[in-house]
Every structure is written in C-alpha cells, then in structure tokens.
Amino acid sequence: MSVTIKTPDEIQKMRIAGRLGSEVLDYITPFVKPGVTTEELDQLCHDYMVHVQDCIPAPLNYCPPGYTPYPKSICTSINHQVCHGVPSDKALKKGDIVNLDITVIKDSYHGDTSRMFLVGGEKSASILARRLCQITYECLWLGIAQVRPGAHLGDIGHAIQKHAEDAGFSVVREFCGHGIGASFHEDPQVLHYGKPGTGIELTPGMIFTIEPMINAGKAAISELSDGWTIVTRDRSLSAQWEHMVLVTESGVEVLTLSAGSPARPDIVAHLLP
Numbered sequence: 001m002s003v004t005i006k007t008p009d010e011i012q013k014m015r016i017a018g019r020l021g022s023e024v025l026d027y028i029t030p031f032v033k034p035g036v037t038t039e040e041l042d043q044l045c046h047d048y049m050v051h052v053q054d055c056i057p058a059p060l061n062y063c064p065p066g067y068t069p070y071p072k073s074i075c076t077s078i079n080h081q082v083c084h085g086v087p088s089d090k091a092l093k094k095g096d097i098v099n100l101d102i103t104v105i106k107d108s109y110h111g112d113t114s115r116m117f118l119v120g121g122e123k124s125a126s127i128l129a130r131r132l133c134q135i136t137y138e139c140l141w142l143g144i145a146q147v148r149p150g151a152h153l154g155d156i157g158h159a160i161q162k163h164a165e166d167a168g169f170s171v172v173r174e175f176c177g178h179g180i181g182a183s184f185h186e187d188p189q190v191l192h193y194g195k196p197g198t199g200i201e202l203t204p205g206m207i208f209t210i211e212p213m214i215n216a217g218k219a220a221i222s223e224l225s226d227g228w229t230i231v232t233r234d235r236s237l238s239a240q241w242e243h244m245v246l247v248t249e250s251g252v253e254v255l256t257l258s259a260g261s262p263a264r265p266d267i268v269a270h271l272l273p
C-alpha cells in the first residue's frame with residue numbers, strides 16, 4: 001500500500017476523531033490513581049467511547065496478520081512495558097508510570113493518541129521515571145516540529161533519536177508511527193530514528209502518528225506470552241507519547257489535542273508557530 005493524501009472531507013473527519021481520542025484521555029485522567037486496576041480503566045474508557053462519544057474502540061478484537069485478536073479497548077503499558085500492555089486485574093501503585101493508548105473510530109476514521117501518567121502524582125515517581133517521561137514528551141514534540149511540506153521522514157526520526165540518545169536513553173526500533181485514516185495502520189512507517197534528508201518527502205494532506213517509545217536502558221525488547229505485551233529486554237523503564245499529525249501547506253497541524261492536553265514543552269517554543 002502507498003501513502004494516501006487525505007481529501008478535505010477526510011481531514012475534517014480525522015480532526016473530529018483525533019479530538020475525541022484525546023478527550024478519552026482527558027476523561028480518564030482523574031481515575032489514574034494508586035489502587036485502580038487497568039481493567040477498570042479499560043472498562044471506563046470503553047463505556048465512554050461507546051456510550052458518550054458514540055465511537056468504536058479500535059483496539060477491541062483488532063487482529064493484524066500473525067496476531068491473536070486484541071482482547072481489550074485500550075492499551076495500558078506500565079513501567080518496563082513498552083507498548084500494547086493488556087489491561088488486567090493488577091492495580092496501579094504509587095510511583096508507577098503508565099501509558100494509556102487510545103484509538104477511537106468515529107464516522108469510519110481513526111483517532112490515535114497516548115499519554116504518560118505518573119501514578120500518585122509528580123512527587124511519587126523516581127527522578128529517573130520523571131526525566132524519562134519528560135524527555136520522551138520532548139522527543140514527540142521535536143519530531144512534530146520537523147513536519148512540513150518538503151521535509152523527509154528521516155528528519156523526524158533523527159530529531160527524536162538525537163534528543164533521546166543525548167539524554168542517555170535509547171529508541172525502540174521494532175515499533176514505529178504510522179499512516180492512519182480509514183485504516184488503523186497504513187503507510188508510511190514513521191521510524192523514531194534515522195538520518196536527516198532520508199525517507200519519503202512529506203506533502204500536504206498526509207496524516208500519520210508520531211509515537212516514540214524510549215527506554216531508560218537498552219533498546220532491545222521482548223514480547224510476552226500473551227502475544228501482545230512488549231517489554232524492555234533488560235526490564236528498564238520505558239515511556240511513550242503519541243500524537244496524530246496532518247501535513248499542511250505551511251507546516252503541521254496536531255489533530256489529537258483537547259482541553260486537557262498537556263502544554264507543548266518549552267524546547268519547541270522557537271520551532272513552532
């Protein structure tokens with residue numbers, strides 16, 4: 001499959017799906033506390049998506065080639081879990097870091113976004129955990145700041161890789177950002193490492209995610225026997241943030257923003273309008 005350029009009508013639907021995905025994160029934020037199980041968070045998000053937003057949770061029964069159907073409506077990746085963590089009856093603890101990854105389908109179009117949460121608040125997390133979450137958030141936005149017509153995918157990967165590695169962290173290679181629209185995962189693959197000027201050239205109307213997974217230790221990962229959960233091989237902490245972006249005539253529009261989205265980091269203040 002090749003990279004699709006979205007029509008103005010599709011772009012309008014993706015704006016709506018993107019905002020709704022982000023609003024699920026806004027909704028769930030006050031529930032992310034010590035003692036809550038990830039299954040409870042899954043159920044709350046499921047009901048909000050289905051009954052309040054009139055959306056379909058895209059992960060539920062999602063079954064790419066070579067996988068078993070995903071059994072839940074959101075992904076919850078805790079501490080050394082990199083991505084695709086499956087909600088369970090395990091309770092979150094003070095000091096955990098957890099990624100909640102939400103994908104809604106509204107009017108046939110996907111909205112995909114994720115954030116990190118420090119369980120029990122800022123002061124509960126270790127200095128390392130806080131720094132990892134912050135650097136990863138900066139990586140996401142440094143990648144976003146590269147997006148404009150004429151730029152290349154490698155510019156995004158390079159900006160992310162440089163910031164992560166300068167901080168002493170590593171970039172997961174096996175999973176990447178992706179084109180998105182009426183399909184959950186489409187071309188192009190958006191690598192979170194690379195060289196400036198390489199890869200396809202960006203043109204207006206492309207929509208894709210940027211979703212760096214950054215490890216405190218080594219980059220290597222393993223898959224758990226549930227067939228979904230990805231962990232760091234060395235069991236070091238891992239963080240991820242995700243936005244969906246549109247290449248515009250003049251630069252970039254972030255589609256997965258809502259009232260509760262964290263502010264952009266200061267590091268991109270001089271890079272974005």
Ligand code: MF3
Nearest residue numbers: 059062070075084101103112
């Ligand atoms: N939301 C994830 C992504 O960003 C994909 C999750 S697939 C699932 O691409 F089946 F695990 F939900």
Ligand code: CO
Nearest residue numbers: 112209211242
């Ligand atoms: Co994604």
Ligand code: CO
Nearest residue numbers: 101112113242
């Ligand atoms: Co996602």
